[in-house]
Amino acid sequence: MKIGVVVFPGSNCDHDAFYALKNEIGVDTVLLFHKEHDLQDVDAVVLPGGFSYGDYLRCGAIARFSPIMNEVVAFAKSGGPVIGICNGFQVLTEAGLLPGALLRNRDLRFISKHIHMKAVNTSTMFTSSIEPGAVLRIPIAHGEGNYYADPEVLDELRSNDRIVFQYCDESGNVTPEANPNGSQLNIAGIVNREGNVLGLMPHPERACSGALGSIDGRGIFESLVRSLEIAAG
């Protein structure tokens, strides 16, 4: 089993994701350069956080047209698992693999802190090892994480259980006060209709080691690895 982490110019969590997957989760991991066209036979792709192409024009707007994204989109459309974290989530919405968009944070500030998020759908391939309703303590670090979608899209996300993570308080209550950035429905992460593409603003790769103050991010990667193992038989 092999997981690929894409490196765009301006990615800054690519090595964090690489380290977490390889050293904390213990899965073979490779870096995939944005100019390449070869996904190196990986079983899953991670689009990491950062400021791809300086966030010029819009966050993720330029990255989605980079060469490797043709392959990532084809991989995702053929059912390959893709996780977009933070800037990676923005790239996935720009590429049309996930609906909606990430707007400027409600209070305009760049927010870098630990938040709580509730695993509201634990039947996905990215959350199957997580306790239903678990409250995870994970860092966020973004200026544009305010999830927006049209009302019809939000209805569709809700009725099809596509909201995977919601910002909540320490006890798991999904409240306006626990919403750090103004996201609609406190959305922190969603999946596509087929369930093989996950986008989330919080950084699970920064919460995989006790030394970093939380290991709550591990569940996402462990779920993915387990799902891949089951799929491989």
Add this chain to the structure above:
Amino acid sequence: MFKAEVKVMLRPAILDVQGKTVEGSLHSLGYEGVGHVRIGKHVTFEIDAPTQEEAERIAHEVSSRVLSNPVMENYEVSFVGAIEEVVR
């Protein structure tokens, strides 16, 4: 050669937090009559195309595909000086 100008604005339904902040600052400076501040992007570019029609087609394609995100933004295309020859 045609010179296009594209104006990209957040869709009216979307709260423009940046505009809102500037508006608040204007009010605190005493400009109470100023409201509905919205901030967008202004992009200019030249298009080497044989006809005005073709230039317009390219400008719209570029605007909808790259320069704006239809989920959150609208755009308007105009041509400087009604399709004048750009002097280099």
